[in-house]
Amino acid sequence: MQIIHHGAVNGVTGSCHQLDINPQHPSSYLIDCGLFQGAETAGQNSADQLQIDFTIDNIKALIVTHCHIDHVGRIPYLLAAGFNQPIYATTATASLLPLVIEDALKVGVTRDKKLIQACLNQLNKLIVPIDYNQWISLPVNLSSNATQPVNQIKLKFKPAGHILGSAYVELDLKGPNNKHRVVFSGDLGATYAPLLPSPKSPYRADTLVIESTYGDKNHQGRKDRSKQLRGIIKKAVQDNGVVLIPAFSIGRTQELLYEFEHIIYRNQHNPMWQNIDIIVDSPMAANFTQKYREFKNLWDKEAKRKLKQGRHPLDFEQLTTIDSHQDHLAVINYLDSVNKPAIIIAASGMCTGGRISNYLSRFLPKATTDVLFVGYQAKGTTGRDIQEYGPQGGYVYINEQKIDINATIHTISGYSAHADQHNLINFVKRMHHKPKHIRIVHGDDEAKQALASAYQALLPMAEIEIGKA
Numbered sequence: 001m002q003i004i005h006h007g008a009v010n011g012v013t014g015s016c017h018q019l020d021i022n023p024q025h026p027s028s029y030l031i032d033c034g035l036f037q038g039a040e041t042a043g044q045n046s047a048d049q050l051q052i053d054f055t056i057d058n059i060k061a062l063i064v065t066h067c068h069i070d071h072v073g074r075i076p077y078l079l080a081a082g083f084n085q086p087i088y089a090t091t092a093t094a095s096l097l098p099l100v101i102e103d104a105l106k107v108g109v110t111r112d113k114k115l116i117q118a119c120l121n122q123l124n125k126l127i128v129p130i131d132y133n134q135w136i137s138l139p140v141n142l143s144s145n146a147t148q149p150v151n152q153i154k155l156k157f158k159p160a161g162h163i164l165g166s167a168y169v170e171l172d173l174k175g176p177n178n179k180h181r182v183v184f185s186g187d188l189g190a191t192y193a194p195l196l197p198s199p200k201s202p203y204r205a206d207t208l209v210i211e212s213t214y215g216d217k218n219h220q221g222r223k224d225r226s227k228q229l230r231g232i233i234k235k236a237v238q239d240n241g242v243v244l245i246p247a248f249s250i251g252r253t254q255e256l257l258y259e260f261e262h263i264i265y266r267n268q269h270n271p272m273w274q275n276i277d278i279i280v281d282s283p284m285a286a287n288f289t290q291k292y293r294e295f296k297n298l299w300d301k302e303a304k305r306k307l308k309q310g311r312h313p314l315d316f317e318q319l320t321t322i323d324s325h326q327d328h329l330a331v332i333n334y335l336d337s338v339n340k341p342a343i344i345i346a347a348s349g350m351c352t353g354g355r356i357s358n359y360l361s362r363f364l365p366k367a368t369t370d371v372l373f374v375g376y377q378a379k380g381t382t383g384r385d386i387q388e389y390g391p392q393g394g395y396v397y398i399n400e401q402k403i404d405i406n407a408t409i410h411t412i413s414g415y416s417a418h419a420d421q422h423n424l425i426n427f428v429k430r431m432h433h434k435p436k437h438i439r440i441v442h443g444d445d446e447a448k449q450a451l452a453s454a455y456q457a458l459l460p461m462a463e464i465e466i467g468k469a
């Protein structure tokens with residue numbers, strides 16, 4: 001068995017890992033097929049980043065851990081390269097994936113409806129929805145030689161608590177004389193994140209391929225971050241400014257709405273909270289929020305309890321959704337003219353484009369504005385620049401325009417939807433049979449190194465490796 005990487009080794013984006021078995025008569029499996037983003041695309045032209053630069057001849061299946069674009073964005077290119085094998089995903093991911101791919105095609109590739117539909121038809125033909133905790137057999141190239149090392153491979157998705165439908169993957173490889181379990185973490189959620197249950201460790205893993213986004217950091221506790229969130233909003237209300245929250249459509253947006261509903265519910269007699277406008281400026285985010293409501297069977301106990309009490313954690317009075325581009329521009333002009341507090345959630349999460357850019361261009365120069373980062377900002381993204389230069393009174397370039405930053409910049413780490421170092425260590429520590437081999441991927445260098453040292457201290461006999469392309 002060998003595992004090679006076509007992304008998410010020199011950074012966090014472009015996740016695409018390949019598991020090869022049986023060197024004589026090979027079968028391969030892809031785990032995710034994501035897009036590179038931010039500085040991780042530097043030095044490559046855009047066609048190169050997208051190209052499937054590996055042979056797909058022996059690939060028997062694509063396994064999708066979750067539908068963030070940096071894990072699924074290259075699927076259209078995989079299909080264009082002739083990939084015609086099953087795509088396995090959890091039931092919720094399978095339901096979200098066509099929306100994500102359609103959006104990715106519209107934003108980055110083509111507006112041609114026929115082309116988009118052709119790609120979606122092909123995707124729908126190949127996708128196989130699987131419930132969590134079910135073993136299913138994957139296709140294997142069988143040779144006439146019965147002694148090939150692996151003749152059966154099975155897959156199971158386990159809840160990863162990262163976004164709706166997210167999973168880590170257990171793969172059982174069985175041969176005549178051996179059994180080996182490989183676990184791919186995908187992206188793991190943080191414990192005590194709102195809405196979805198935290199991931200439970202696998203019972204066993206022989207080989208573990210694990211993400212390390214926050215391999216060198218620990219998040220704030222949930223209480224702290226709720227308090228910080230309330231504080232920021234309070235300031236915004238007092239100075240009648242806007243709070244801009246760049247967020248991906250899937251995951252953080254819903255977590256934040258969930259938190260806002262809670263704060264509003266707790267402050268039923270406080271007019272400030274009853275009158276605040278919470279604007280989700282993204283048709284995509286609205287679609288995904290709808291999906292989160294649809295799959296409420298996957299919510300955690302606390303969220304289900306609120307439903308039972310007749311509350312609607314993702315659908316409340318103060319919430320407005322903006323759909324058309326015209327309305328989007330109108331809202332910006334309106335907010336600019338009225339001197340009224342508002343909270344705006346818009347994509348993209350790292351400010352690399354999307355509707356948040358128009359808000360940032362208009363409102364970053366205003367001292368009454370607050371920008372709140374709730375997610376990881378990759379190097380080279382506009383988000384990272386604002387985070388770095390904003391507090392020093394610097395500037396950024398947005399759409400080739402120099403924009404001064406007079407806004408106050410905040411970062412709250414707990415809503416990142418990624419496990420922190422503590423969670424990543426516990427993920428391994430709580431396994432019954434611990435891995436002999438750990439491969440660390442999906443992180444900046446410092447994060448990978450820090451996590452590697454922590455794992456080595458925990459498992460002195462294990463082979464700990466940092467993934468390389």
Ligand SMILES: [Zn+2]
Nearest residue numbers: 066068162187
């Ligand atoms: Zn993710």
Ligand SMILES: [Zn+2]
Nearest residue numbers: 012068070187
């Ligand atoms: Zn990821």
